[in-house]
Amino acid sequence: MEITIIMFEDYETLDVFGPVEIFGRLVDRYTLKFYSLAGGIVTNRHGVHIVTEKLESLRNKPEILLIPGGLGTRLEVENPQLINKIKELALQSNYVLTVCTGSALLAKSGLLDGKLATSNKRAFTWVCSQNTNVNWDKKARWVVDGKYYTSSGVSAGMDMTLGFIADRHGEDLAKKVAWEIEYHWIEDKDCDSFSEKEYKDI
C-alpha cells in the first residue's frame, strides 16, 4: 500500500519520520511518497529540506494518508486550498493517520465531526478550538475511529503507527519492527502518561 504523506512548511520533524521509519521497515507492504501543494522542497525550522511531489500529480486515490503536525499547522488551518485537498484525499483513502496537531488540519475539514480523536497534549486547547464538533479525547495516546487514526504529540505517532501495523498485520509484526529499531513501544493506546503531566511534575 502506498502512503501519501502531506507535507507543508514547518512540519514537525519526528511527526513525519517516526512513522516513516516504521512503515519504511516493511518494504514489501508499504511505499512512502511525500507530497505538498506546490511540490518541490519543503522546509522546517529544524533545517530539514525534503523533496516532495505536487499533490496535483497524484494519479490514483491514496490508500493511506499521513498528516503530520508542527507549528506550520497554525497557518495551514487557515489555508482552504490545503484543507479542501485534505478533505478530498481523506474521503478517498482507506485509512487516514494524523500525528500531533495534524489532527487540527483533519478536524478543520469536518471529517472528524462526531468522531473520537486526540492530539498533542500541549496544544490541546488550540486543537479543540479548531472544531468543537469532534469528540476530543485528552487521555488517549492514540485513537482509532473507523478509518481515522489520530495520535498525541510527536513521538506518540510512532506508537500509533505500531498500533496500526498491529491492527492490520498482527501484534507480532509490530513488536518485531519495534525490536528492530530498539524502540520501547507504548502499546496502551488509551492512556497517555503525558495527558495530565506538567513539566513541573517530572
Next chain:
Amino acid sequence: MEITIIMFEDYETLDVFGPVEIFGRLVDRYTLKFYSLAGGIVTNRHGVHIVTEKLESLRNKPEILLIPGGLGTRLEVENPQLINKIKELALQSNYVLTVCTGSALLAKSGLLDGKLATSNKRAFTWVCSQNTNVNWDKKARWVVDGKYYTSSGVSAGMDMTLGFIADRHGEDLAKKVAWEIEYHWIEDKDCDSFSEKEYKDI
C-alpha cells in the same frame, strides 16, 4: 553550536531525525546542517530525499559532528574518501555523536581505537569486525568516552541525544525536551534492554 550531520545514500531515517527533533527544539543553542560528500539530494530506501550541502563547502571546523547509521554504512566503510573526511572533521570537532552503525564509520577512521563504544545490537558482530581495537560494549544503550558519544540502534540515538543535552545543560532541560515531544526517555545509558533480547523473547 552548529551540528554537522554527515549524510550518505541509504542512511537510516530515524538515526538522523530522532536527534534532529531533539536538537531542533533548542533553537537558541543548536543549528542543524546537512552535508554529504557530493552535496545535493541524498536518498534512502524509505524514499526520504534530503537536500544537503557539499562537505567541501564547510568553512569552519565543526562543533558537533553527527554520524547516522543505516544499511548504507555497509558500503561506506569501504569508501576511503568518506572515512578520511570523517577522520579529519572528527579530529577538529568538540564532540562526535554516532547513532547505530554510524559507529562503524567512525571506528574505521581509527579514532575509536582503545576507546569504549557501542552500536546497534543486531549488527554488532559486523560493526565489531570493522575494527577490533575498539572496546565494544554490548550492554550499553549509549557510551560516552571523552568527546565521543556512540549509541545503540536507531531509537537509542534519541536517548543518547537527550543524555548529551543533560551532560551539557543539565538533566532538567533534557527532561523538558522529552516532555515536549511526549517521549519516554530511557535515561540509563549503561543498560540496553535490547542487548540480549532476541525477537523470539518478546
